Amino acid sequence: MRSSRLSRIVLLLSLLLLVVPRSNGIVTAGHEDMPPHGIVCTENPTATFTLTTQEGTISLPDGNRVYMWGFSEGGDPFQHPGPTLCVTEGDTVTIVLNNTLSHDVSIIFPGQEGVLADGVPSEPVFDVGGNLTSFAPVAAANGGAVTYSFVAAKPGTYLYESGTEPGIQVNMGLFGALVVRPAAHPNWAYNEIVASGAVTYTTEFAPDEEFVLIFSEIDPVLHMAVEQGLPYDMNNFTPRYWNINGRSFPDTIAPNGAEWLPEQPYGSLIHINPYDVDTHPYPALIRILSVGSESFPHHPHGNHSRIIARDGSVLIDTDQSDLSYERFTVNLGPGQTVDEMFAWTDVENWHPIDNPIPVVIPQLQNLTFGTFYSGSPYLGQTDLLPVGHQALNSCGEYYHIAHNHALQQITAWGVVLSGHITFTRIDPPLPNNCQ
Amino acid sequence: MSKEYLTREISRRQLLKLGVGLVGVTAVSAVVPKALLKPYKVVEASPDVQPARQTAGAGTYRHYAATDGWVYLPGQNLPYHPDNLAPDGLTTYIFGFRNVTSIEDDHDKVFQQKMKAQLTSPMFWLDEWRDTASQGETDFTLRLTNLGLQMRPDLIDAHTLHFHGFRNAIPIFDGxxxxxxxxxISRDLTYFYRARDPGTYMFHCHFEETEHVHMGMVGGVFVRPKQNYLGFGGDPTSAARLGGNTAPGAPMGYAYNDGDGSTAYDREFAFVVSEVWTLAHWCDSHVQLPEWSDYNPDIYMMNGRAYPDTIAPNGGAIDSATGDLIPPAGRPELQYQPISSLVTCNSGDRVLLRFINLGYVEQSFRLTGIKMRVVGHDATLLRGRGPAGNDQNYFTDTVHVGAGQSVDAIFVAPEVDTMTRLLLFSRNFSHLSNPGIAGHGGPMTEVHIYPTSQPLGPQNEPNEWGL
Known part of the structure; x- marks a missing residue:
């Protein structure tokens, strides 16, 4: 089983290494223009978006394709998950929902206040018998439309998701991320400045190291029932797949817009540079969201993460003192969002000549070697690997896994080492010859 | 779900495809000579992998062996539990680690520990790095030897040791x-740790982790703060006993470099929390694969035991003749589950509880009767950043700890006239039973508070009773 997985990783990484160098430009969704890694913003000067519901299928690492629903911008073809909408604090956000599905659909915006639907407050909908039919006014099945609007008052990381039959529809894929940036500080996650004595801290992050990870799960029986128009009892909900940004490892580390994943445009590789006080002083910002039904304990190897905000609220006390905290595992509850800052520092500065690691690494025949290993323990160095080894390391960069520690969820219906896994890639300090 | 196999082994899935199920395996077990299931002559590791034995200071070097084995867990869930292949008195097939440091000079004796893994793994602890030579050597090395899996000669799995939570790790030592x-199999690797950040961590094998972690390759790690040696506030007399301070009132240690003594403790207990899905363990011994998305554990444990075994005595001593573990007194079936969870203390003691969750579900541990003060999460002191970092610790009776998380909590033992019991248990009551039998079970233990007139002996290691 492992061999087939590795073959797949080889394919993905081989293609990954061919893509164009990283670009910092934020672009609207359109696969050809996407930066290979990091957030892919869909944005609009007027903060007006048209989300059209589409049906389609996605690819999973065991070879299955699963029938899905999704939101797409304008007339774009089906994609999963929905586009990451980026707006600026204070924007009046307008979202026109056009529904092509044979079921009513609505959108709720948890964390936003004063949401309007067609100009009136968006409120739960009840039928004439007083039964709740939707959490928000719907775009009727087969061509209906509704326009939601709200003022994005507070910076932060938010979900948008279906409010109609949400147990079914969110699992079907009707969700996405909404990022609200501070008006005065686009490279800060939040406006607030934390005070600790004479020292202050902001939420400034490295602008090319901003990432969105949406954790989801799929019960394929639910999807089959919806596709075939059959009833489904949510009490039987049994997830079999666990996805990050709509992909399951190893697809998670393929680049944004990978042409072999046309319906799943968003990668999850956390591609960063090491901390350096002069050349790289700011951490990565990782915006984590869950649309799952239970807690997902996300554990990035390599270092702790500093949790700076939960559910779009920055962790600061009323006296400006610090309420942020560091964790090696972030236990993300259903529907929660967490913003974390992540940096990795070459603390020991190991060097093959000047500062060698104090233990002897066995000879090649006495170890197994990972696909991402450079052959050398040292950052920026490569060394011999066994003949025939499938090496995907380009320049002595480090890789660290980042995964859900409910380890039954790093599988994909019988395939192990899949599901909620991505990797952090740490490049040697600039300048480097990395691809 | 068709898959291609470029096999390096006969995969378990292939065996299934061939229709070799339980019946076949049972038949194989019956007809294959026992000798074939014994470890074949292992290849000597090549000379270049033998690390220099650490000489500076005790406790800076450990040698662990990774293998399989059998343990005892209560209850019944047929046909999976007890496992029909288990040796007499034992029930459950595991993977795990053993501490073979004391016998490592006898290579044969080390390899005789194949099929003698323990649950949960031996904990280890190391001092935070101190940068002046006069304060001693703190670099820590851990040599890992893979003994192979005796029950599963078809598997040629590698093993690793992942120090979960180690900050700014480099991949070669991350596992x-x-x-x-x-x-x-039969090779080894020495991991190197220069620990700069005190706290409660954990370790586990990361090779085919869903299986290997569930099978039991889990343990606790602590990094002890340099405040144990240096004291706080520039006052060396506030150093701890672990740092060499023999003054009568000195605490055993500090959980963190708190700068004010607020994480001082007099006794220390660690609980590695995990689960057994008896079907999955049965699958491993019977050359089957579980469907992990059906994950449904039926035995929940503290330190690899279910109540009331959690309060049985500590074992873990090594028989120097065989290298094997000596069972806890009166409990031969717990030979390979040596870590007791019974908390013993005297009135007035500050008792540090280190909760480490290496199961796959979140847990809430409740202590009845008195409050715990939570001082750390995930090897991090609960304090804000910077020179005026605000105190974020809190009191609770129920500690929530997610999968892959750790929590440090301290309670102060109340005054008692006679030995008094408190209960410490998973508040998820559905976990507090052992399969198929009445009564209380699962992740529960007791806190025994003795009056000061019955002083307990000091702890040399975490979880020691001192009785």
């Missing part, structure tokens, strides 16, 4: 086999 290296 995640895709970003670094793994240790094949």
């Amino acid at each position: 995640e086999p895709h970003s670094s290296v793994g240790v094949p």
